[in-house]
Amino acid sequence: GGLTEQVAHAIMKACVTKAYEIGQPVVVTIVDDGGNLKSMMRMDGAIKGSIDISKNKAYTAAFFHTATEELGKLSVPGKDLYGIEITNRGQVVTFPGGMPIVMNGRIAGGLGISGGSTEEDKAICLAGIEIVEDRGEA
Amino acid sequence: GGLTEQVAHAIMKACVTKAYEIGQPVVVTIVDDGGNLKSMMRMDGAIKGSIDISKNKAYTAAFFHTATEELGKLSVPGKDLYGIEITNRGQVVTFPGGMPIVMNGRIAGGLGISGGSTEEDKAICLAGIEIVEDRGEA
């Protein structure tokens, strides 16, 4: 169980495959439920600015048990969590591309994708998350 | 090839010349494509707060392959990259004055100018970028 090397490899492979499919190089980062790095890959051609963003999306999803996109809806001016991106030492991201990794009903970590448009990042992230669900572990 | 001392000197000279021409002292920073400092100069009279801003503009342009101004358009509330200025350990700047240095069709680094109004910083930055283009290396 849990976010093993094997699971991390499977998620990584699904994300990279999807990224090649849509022709958008990205950075893929997987963290455990403690927000600590498990695995990362910067694909050839992905911008370097995406290294931190990808990691922070993964961290945000793991630490808040939610997709970064959902957090984003609550953090615009006038909403409850306005300004949350400043907390947690600048590690919170509020735009799409980060999703929690849930296994056997419990939070196991976070997956963060950065490098493409927010729609592309989200699609690649979903491809990785579906792997866990397909294994009957979501 | 690449962002050599010679190229950095030429960019620096063009920026400083333009800054004298418009009478606005600034900080000029040049980083390579890995975001590492290549050259910097704080002109006499430039405010010290511009040291970090200039460096971060150069970093942002190099790491995101875009002018800081363009990134700024996508980071206002309601846009896709709202909050991006928080993500990279406080090193992302989203207002004018930073531009990527492109040589032979590839990203070679970033140029950041800070000290004047955003219009002045942008004009000085352009003067430096044009040098690379004039050399037929853009």
Next chain:
Amino acid sequence: GGLTEQVAHAIMKACVTKAYEIGQPVVVTIVDDGGNLKSMMRMDGAIKGSIDISKNKAYTAAFFHTATEELGKLSVPGKDLYGIEITNRGQVVTFPGGMPIVMNGRIAGGLGISGGSTEEDKAICLAGIEIVEDRGEA
């Protein structure tokens, strides 16, 4: 050319294979010549304290063009670089487990291994570096 996904995968695989062979889980980190993350994997059972050490060993090897072990020999009290481990924002490591990745005679990045004894880390690091040499790219 350069430190591509393909090369990073080959180095990673060689390191993980060697780590399994000697029965010591470790963290493997690969950075490019600018010190920016290319790929990392924390094997099951590797201690979390090794995440930063592994990254910093890779950074040190890439930024100083030398094995961390060699830098260590020069940084003991009375030697020329005593205190160097403090200089680069705490990112310099001076004990074994980090080696530069050299391709076509130029520095292409750094490889850092942490998790086992220094002898084990060094052996796993060598296994990764040899892959690059076997490709005729060292």
Next chain:
Amino acid sequence: GGLTEQVAHAIMKACVTKAYEIGQPVVVTIVDDGGNLKSMMRMDGAIKGSIDISKNKAYTAAFFHTATEELGKLSVPGKDLYGIEITNRGQVVTFPGGMPIVMNGRIAGGLGISGGSTEEDKAICLAGIEIVEDRGEA
């Protein structure tokens, strides 16, 4: 008066000339008496690990009004300043290559050189400091 652009340029030129003369590329950093960057240049071929070291040597010389080498003699185990390299947020360097810039009898800043052996760094640093003395401003 003071550490103007003109003086910084003259120091920089003397250091780079000396570095070419002895065939050792280095990073040259000049800070003012407040420890804030005035000018820096990373020569082609200088290792990137020298960026921070060069800056920290300049900072150390400016803030402690002494050559980094002298501070080093007092910071070995058993001496009065043992451990000083840990203070000041990791910005203190205790090996040769940093010297204070003194003008008209007052501390005006610091010059830091890194990239060669400690003897080479020291020789290049001296070449820069002599420029200020030759101007009758030391």
